[in-house]
Amino acid sequence: MIRRFLTCLAATMTLGMTLGLPAQTQAAPLRIEITEGVIEPLPFAAPDFVAEGGNAGQLARDIAQLVADDLSGTGLFREIPDSAFISRVTSFSSPVQFADWKAINAQALVTGAVSLQSGGRLTVKFRLYDVFAGTELGSGLQFTGTQDGWRRMAHKVADAVYSRITGESGYFDSRVVYVSETGPKNDRKKRLAIMDYDGANVQFLTDSRSIVLAPRFSPTGDRILYTSYETGFPRIYVLDVASVRRRVLEEQNGTMSFAPRFSPDGQTVVYSLTQGGNTDLYKMDINSGRSQRLTSAPSIETAPSYSPDGSRIVFESDRSGTQQLYIMDANGGEPRRISFGQGQYGNPVWSPRGDLIAFTKQNKGRFHISVMRTDGSEERPLTSSFLDEGPTWSPNGRVIMFTRETQGANGKSSLYSVDITGRNLRRVRTQGGGSDPAWSPLQE
Incomplete structure (x- = not known):
């Protein structure tokens, strides 16, 4: 079940997306009564993004790490270290082995791919998965810009992940x-x-x-x-x-x-x-x-x-x-x-x-x-x-x-x-x- 990890003032909030709920309850929004701070940060995995091109390897690693750092820095999320991973993501289009991610208690999974074209044109795409429901949260997104702007694209990915899980807008690309x-x-x-x-x-x-x-x-x-x-x-x-x-x-x-x-x-x-x-x-x-x-x-x-x-x-x-x-x-x-x-x-x-x-x-x-x-x-x-x-x-x-x-x-x-x-x-x-x-x- 999803941890009641959102931090806010004593209030109630309705979220249209949930994480880690049984599949039969996914159609109904989860009503969370928020009366206290973090109980336990939500565990997530963000393996290195796939480098789709020989020159994008370091950027793919750096972008995935910055996304993880943004999310972990909120205090709402806890990154699972890659040393615990059972599965490895080697292709952005390959099916996700949800059982392997469940086994390490990852409730959310962020996967991505990075390609670098001639002239320094950079493309970053990502997907977010609800591991326990075995489904994708929202649709994959793609950002394109210059190589110098890789940090901004990583922040944009983190903002999108944060928003889909919490129901709030992000703040990383600021x-x-x-x-x-x-x-x-x-x-x-x-x-x-x-x-x-x-x-x-x-x-x-x-x-x-x-x-x-x-x-x-x-x-x-x-x-x-x-x-x-x-x-x-x-x-x-x-x-x-x-x-x-x-x-x-x-x-x-x-x-x-x-x-x-x-x-x-x-x-x-x-x-x-x-x-x-x-x-x-x-x-x-x-x-x-x-x-x-x-x-x-x-x-x-x-x-x-x-x-x-x-x-x-x-x-x-x-x-x-x-x-x-x-x-x-x-x-x-x-x-x-x-x-x-x-x-x-x-x-x-x-x-x-x-x-x-x-x-x-x-x-x-x-x-x-x-x-x-x-x-x-x-x-x-x-x-x-x-x-x-x-x-x-x-x-x-x-x-x-x-x-x-x-x-x-x-x-x-x-x-x-x-x-x-x-x-x-x-x-x-x-x-x-x-x-x-x-x-x-x-x-x-």
Whole structure:
């Protein structure tokens, strides 16, 4: 029988595809009542993909391994090592010997083939099998691209496998922009960098001559907002990812702007602006430069984030005397406080699913990455350390990435990720230190 391995908040979910159920029950969807985290990761096998051509052998092995690494990294799946295999897959079209895979308790089987044509044209195809039912899950898929793009094709295969088994969209074919940090704590050099979600293919977008903060992707992943101190005061820039060209957002003389974030349609930027010692939220049409003030209070309003439908904004404010979270209409209006626990709340960001808000919480000398419902209920800490801050959501709302800093004169900032249940805490590989991550949408 399928393990109840999906991790989520207390809820119910109906899946149209099941894995490891008796054949007679396959027609009916499995209704899983999800009330806790991982019981046992689902065991799967991903033998080396078949090389259909003499030059594709290493790529076939690398792609199969990256697919397995993506799935295992979620904490929902457990790879069965090839040393346990009874069968070997030597042809993509050969029938699967399900009894051999059942014998090693593989509940899912991923097979694939890779061909490399002249000119570096690469084709990757795969199939996914429900071993205990003895059937294929969905139809086989094929991806074609350049040899240099083999990692993206592997991530796409993993996304498809993940989606067919869990019923959720994947998040492997995505990128993360972050602040790369080098040097000692008292002379830290910072520059913007972009990488694959797993830390590969790092590209630097700015130099380290000035402080950069809070990069944020556009909804299509082609632009990045960030704050720079290169003029001596914080100002917001928009950077084109492909060309690395940038421009500064218009602002009034004598003001400071920071903490920007795109609206879901990518046409508007909401941000904080300080003028005359007062900090309020504004929004700006990114094409015309026209701005509108959204709050007017003697307090500090910052860190705004849109709801997925663009109708509301969550932000942090100290109008009650301490940092708390508030929600208001996207066009302004009276904010409603949603945080009422002990401690200080900041850096809120709305889940792409729309059901949760992640945030940083400081309480009793510890920092936490936490989540709550959009009405402030069901608050839950996911992490706890000397300094955890700045959450960002994976494209499917399953995983949160954040900054963790160690204490002391030699303290260092690193990127970590955690599942929304608080399980599967993992350090994200980066070149040197890293902070302020922002996850992109899935790539096209």
